[in-house]
Amino acid sequence: MKIAYLGPKASFTQLAASQIFPSEELVPQSSILDCFNAVKNNEVDKAVVPLENSIEGTVSMTLDYLYDFEVFIETELVMPIAHHLMIHPDNETFEKVISHPQALAQTFHFRYDHFKDISSQDYSSTAASAKLVSENPQEKWAAVANRYSAKLYGLKIIHENIQDFEQNHTKFIVISKTKSALDIPLPRTSEKTSLIITLPEDHAGGLHQVLSVFAWRKMNLSKIESRTLKTGLGNYFFFINVASEWHNVLSQNAIDEIIALGTKVKFLGHYNEYIFEE
Numbered sequence: 001m002k003i004a005y006l007g008p009k010a011s012f013t014q015l016a017a018s019q020i021f022p023s024e025e026l027v028p029q030s031s032i033l034d035c036f037n038a039v040k041n042n043e044v045d046k047a048v049v050p051l052e053n054s055i056e057g058t059v060s061m062t063l064d065y066l067y068d069f070e071v072f073i074e075t076e077l078v079m080p081i082a083h084h085l086m087i088h089p090d091n092e093t094f095e096k097v098i099s100h101p102q103a104l105a106q107t108f109h110f111r112y113d114h115f116k117d118i119s120s121q122d123y124s125s126t127a128a129s130a131k132l133v134s135e136n137p138q139e140k141w142a143a144v145a146n147r148y149s150a151k152l153y154g155l156k157i158i159h160e161n162i163q164d165f166e167q168n169h170t171k172f173i174v175i176s177k178t179k180s181a182l183d184i185p186l187p188r189t190s191e192k193t194s195l196i197i198t199l200p201e202d203h204a205g206g207l208h209q210v211l212s213v214f215a216w217r218k219m220n221l222s223k224i225e226s227r228t229l230k231t232g233l234g235n236y237f238f239f240i241n242v243a244s245e246w247h248n249v250l251s252q253n254a255i256d257e258i259i260a261l262g263t264k265v266k267f268l269g270h271y272n273e274y275i276f277e278e
């Protein structure tokens with residue numbers, strides 16, 4: 001089986017992918033969009049992408065593509081994230097920090113407190129920024145990445161564990177075209193169902209009506225997030241996680257009732273959440 005992931009090698013997504021699929025072929029991609037396209041075009045069977053971080057929140061691109069693409073979520077893995085600041089071993093100092101925007105955001109206060117005047121630049125992944133720094137010793141650049149990247153790309157770690165909060169976890173999801181839940185041999189923490197709902201138009205009580213469908217059935221919601229539809233200010237879709245078990249009749253009734261309200265429902269999957277602690 002082929003599994004796409006946000007690469008290159010030693011990205012956090014690769015670490016997650018290799019925990020979930022220790023013996024499958026992992027195919028690096030240069031962006032989250034490429035991961036979704038690889039699934040869409042049948043170049044791979046599944047893809048692993050980041051969905052949410054405990055410091056910085058949702059990876060908005062992933063949320064947008066879950067709305068745009070015909071894919072399902074098969075499982076979710078939560079992994080601790082430790083960031084380190086690294087430079088080329090030929091250099092002593094740095095004048096710019098490069099990394100994935102999520103990693104830059106998760107280390108913002110550290111960089112503000114210690115390197116306030118040093119600029120930062122977004123890059124496609126933490127590992128890609130480490131590779132870039134290693135290939136350009138003539139530039140005084142630093143990367144924010146994990147210790148596997150430092151090792152693989154031959155960089156020197158100058159500050160360890162620079163994430164702004166000790167507790168830093170990212171959720172990764174496995175997406176595919178098949179509506180099936182994946183079981184993996186790691187500790188299982190919960191079971192959930194993800195839906196995307198789009199209200200017919202902005203009207204008083206619209207979201208309340210939808211939420212009450214879950215409330216009176218005692219279906220517990222563990223997440224609700226709005227995201228712009230990009231059709232004009234004030235237009236949103238909602239990503240919802242139902243934390244309870246998914247009893248087919250009850251749950252199908254709930255979906256039917258939401259549809260009867262004129263709301264569009266996209267079922268993303270009923271799946272397990274696992275945790276990997278290094």
Ligand SMILES: O=C(O)C(=O)C[C@]1(C(=O)O)C=C[C@@H](O)C=C1
Binds near residue numbers: 010103
């Ligand atoms: O840049 C990487 O290494 C990634 O795998 C992406 C990503 C993310 O998008 O959240 C994954 C985990 C960390 O939260 C930081 C970056």
